Amino acid sequence: MSTQQIIFLVLSAVALLSAMGVILSKNPVTSVLCLILTFFTIAGHYVMLNAQFLAVVHIIVYAGAIMVLFLFVIMLMNLNADIEPQKRNWLKYAGAISGGTLLVILVAALRDASMPTLQPGATDxxxxxxxxxxxxxxxxxxxxxxxxxxxxxxxxxxxxxxxxx
Amino acid sequence: MTIDWYFILEKLILISGVLALSLIVAMYSTWGERKVAAVIQDRRGPNRAGPLGLLQPLADGGKLFFKEEIIPASSHRFLFILGPSLAMLVACMTSAVIPWGDTLVIAGQEISLQVADINIGILYIFGVVSLGVYGIMLGGWASNNKYSLLASVRAASQIISYELAMGLSLIALLMLTGSLSLKDIVEQQRHGLWNVVYQPLGFLIFLVCAFAECNRTPFDLPEAENELNGGYHLEYSSMKLGFYLFAEYINMFVSSALMASLYFGGYSFPGMDSLGLPHNVVTILGFLALFLKILVFLFLFMWVRWTIPRFRYDQLMRLGWNVMIPLALLNMLITGAIVLFRQG
CATH class of the missing domain: 1.20.5 (Single alpha-helices involved in coiled-coils or other helix-helix interfaces)
Incomplete structure (x- = not known):
C-alpha cells in the first residue's frame, strides 16, 4: 500500500466518523466541533487532489470564519438537552421515511454510475x-x-x- | 511507490528542532518580559534563581506542573481540556512554513531549513491564525463562568476584526512579490531591498494587527484583569493555565518571525552573498540574522506592553474597523496603482 492510499483511507475514515458525530452527538457544541473536523478531512482530500488553494480557502472560510460564528451563536444561546423541545412522533416517522427514500434514490442513481478516477497530482x-x-x-x-x-x-x-x- | 523513510526522518528532525526552538524562546520570553519590565520600571526583576535569574523560567514551569489541577464541577470536562490543547497546537502549527534559513549541504544532500515550502505559504498562515480563536472560545465557554465567557467573546470578535486588516495589508505585499511562498519572498529580498521600504504603511498595519492577534497590550482586552478577574483562563489552574500563557508567547515568537520574513528580509542580511564563506557557514549566519531580527521584534512587543495603557473595548473596535481597514484598503489601492503604472 502506498503512502497516498494510507492517507486517503485514514482521511476518509475520519471524515465519515466525524460526519456521523455531527448528527449523533447530543451537545450542539460537540456537533460543531465534529463538523470542523469533517471540514479538515475534506481539505485533506483537496490537498491530495493537488488543489491546495481550494483546501486552504476551504479551511479559512468554513473552519475559520463560518464555524466561529456558528459556535458564537450556539454558545450565547446556551442550547442543551434540557430546553430542547420534544419532537412529535409523526415528525420522526416522516423524517425516517423521507430519509429512507433519499437513500434508495441515491443508491439507485449511483449503482450504475461510472466513477472516473482522477489520478492524484495529474492536474495542476x-x-x-x-x-x-x-x-x-x-x-x-x-x-x-x-x-x-x-x-x-x-x-x-x-x-x-x-x-x- | 514506497514510503520515503529518509524524507520522513529529515522532516521529523526539522520539526522537532523548530518546536524545541519555539518552546525555548517562549520560555525565555517570560524571563525577558520580566527583565524588560524591571528595567522600564527601574527594578531588578528576577535575580534569585541562577545567575541573572536565568533559571527562573524552569522554576516557574516546575511550579505550574506541581500546582493542584482543578476542573470546575460545572464545566464541560472534555472541552475544558481541549481548549488549552488547541491553543497550544495552533500556536505551534504556524512555524511550519517559515523559512528558518537557506539550505544546508550535509554529505552531498541539500537540506532545506524550512519544514514545508508550499506555494500557498501565506494563505496557510491565515488558515492557522483564523483557527487560533477556537482554543480561547472553547476554553472560555467550557469554564461555565460569565467572566470567562465575556472574555472569550471579546477575544473572538477582536481576532476576527483584526484578521481582516491583516489580510488586506498582506494583499498589497503579495501584489509586489507575486508569490505566496515565504521562501520566494525572502529570496526576493535577498537580492533587492527589504519589503518594508516598499510597504511602510502595510508593515505598520500588520504590526498593529499582530499585536491584536496575539492579545498583547494595548489590545489585551480578553485578559483585562481589572475588568474580568483575569480573562478567558480564569478557571484554569496548573499546566493548563501554563499552556494558555505559553501559547501567547509562542504566538509572539512566530509573528515576530513572520514579520521579519515578510518585511525585513528573513534570513538574508546585507552583503550576504559577497562574504566568500562556505555555503553552510553563510546559512548559519543567515539563521542567526533572522534570530536577531526576531529578538528585536520580541523586545518591541515587551516594550510596548510596559509603555502603553490598554484600549477601551469600543476604542479597540473603532480602531480596527474605522481606521485599520480603510488604511489597509488605501494601501492596497496605492500599491495596485503603482504596480500597474510601472508595468504600463
Missing amino acids: IGLIGNLGKTLFNKYVVPFEVSSVLFLSAMVGAVVIGKKED
Whole structure:
C-alpha cells in the first residue's frame, strides 16, 4: 500500500466518523466541533487532489470564519438537552421515511454510475497560479458578477444592522 | 511507490528542532518580559534563581506542573481540556512554513531549513491564525463562568476584526512579490531591498494587527484583569493555565518571525552573498540574522506592553474597523496603482 492510499483511507475514515458525530452527538457544541473536523478531512482530500488553494480557502472560510460564528451563536444561546423541545412522533416517522427514500434514490442513481478516477497530482489546475490565471482570463465576467453579488450581500447586512438605531 | 523513510526522518528532525526552538524562546520570553519590565520600571526583576535569574523560567514551569489541577464541577470536562490543547497546537502549527534559513549541504544532500515550502505559504498562515480563536472560545465557554465567557467573546470578535486588516495589508505585499511562498519572498529580498521600504504603511498595519492577534497590550482586552478577574483562563489552574500563557508567547515568537520574513528580509542580511564563506557557514549566519531580527521584534512587543495603557473595548473596535481597514484598503489601492503604472 502506498503512502497516498494510507492517507486517503485514514482521511476518509475520519471524515465519515466525524460526519456521523455531527448528527449523533447530543451537545450542539460537540456537533460543531465534529463538523470542523469533517471540514479538515475534506481539505485533506483537496490537498491530495493537488488543489491546495481550494483546501486552504476551504479551511479559512468554513473552519475559520463560518464555524466561529456558528459556535458564537450556539454558545450565547446556551442550547442543551434540557430546553430542547420534544419532537412529535409523526415528525420522526416522516423524517425516517423521507430519509429512507433519499437513500434508495441515491443508491439507485449511483449503482450504475461510472466513477472516473482522477489520478492524484495529474492536474495542476488547483495550484494557485494556474487557478488565478484561469479565473481572471477565461472566467473573468462570472467572477466579477459574483463579486457584485457579495457586495450586495454586504450592503444588505449593513442595512439590516443599521435598522435598530 | 514506497514510503520515503529518509524524507520522513529529515522532516521529523526539522520539526522537532523548530518546536524545541519555539518552546525555548517562549520560555525565555517570560524571563525577558520580566527583565524588560524591571528595567522600564527601574527594578531588578528576577535575580534569585541562577545567575541573572536565568533559571527562573524552569522554576516557574516546575511550579505550574506541581500546582493542584482543578476542573470546575460545572464545566464541560472534555472541552475544558481541549481548549488549552488547541491553543497550544495552533500556536505551534504556524512555524511550519517559515523559512528558518537557506539550505544546508550535509554529505552531498541539500537540506532545506524550512519544514514545508508550499506555494500557498501565506494563505496557510491565515488558515492557522483564523483557527487560533477556537482554543480561547472553547476554553472560555467550557469554564461555565460569565467572566470567562465575556472574555472569550471579546477575544473572538477582536481576532476576527483584526484578521481582516491583516489580510488586506498582506494583499498589497503579495501584489509586489507575486508569490505566496515565504521562501520566494525572502529570496526576493535577498537580492533587492527589504519589503518594508516598499510597504511602510502595510508593515505598520500588520504590526498593529499582530499585536491584536496575539492579545498583547494595548489590545489585551480578553485578559483585562481589572475588568474580568483575569480573562478567558480564569478557571484554569496548573499546566493548563501554563499552556494558555505559553501559547501567547509562542504566538509572539512566530509573528515576530513572520514579520521579519515578510518585511525585513528573513534570513538574508546585507552583503550576504559577497562574504566568500562556505555555503553552510553563510546559512548559519543567515539563521542567526533572522534570530536577531526576531529578538528585536520580541523586545518591541515587551516594550510596548510596559509603555502603553490598554484600549477601551469600543476604542479597540473603532480602531480596527474605522481606521485599520480603510488604511489597509488605501494601501492596497496605492500599491495596485503603482504596480500597474510601472508595468504600463
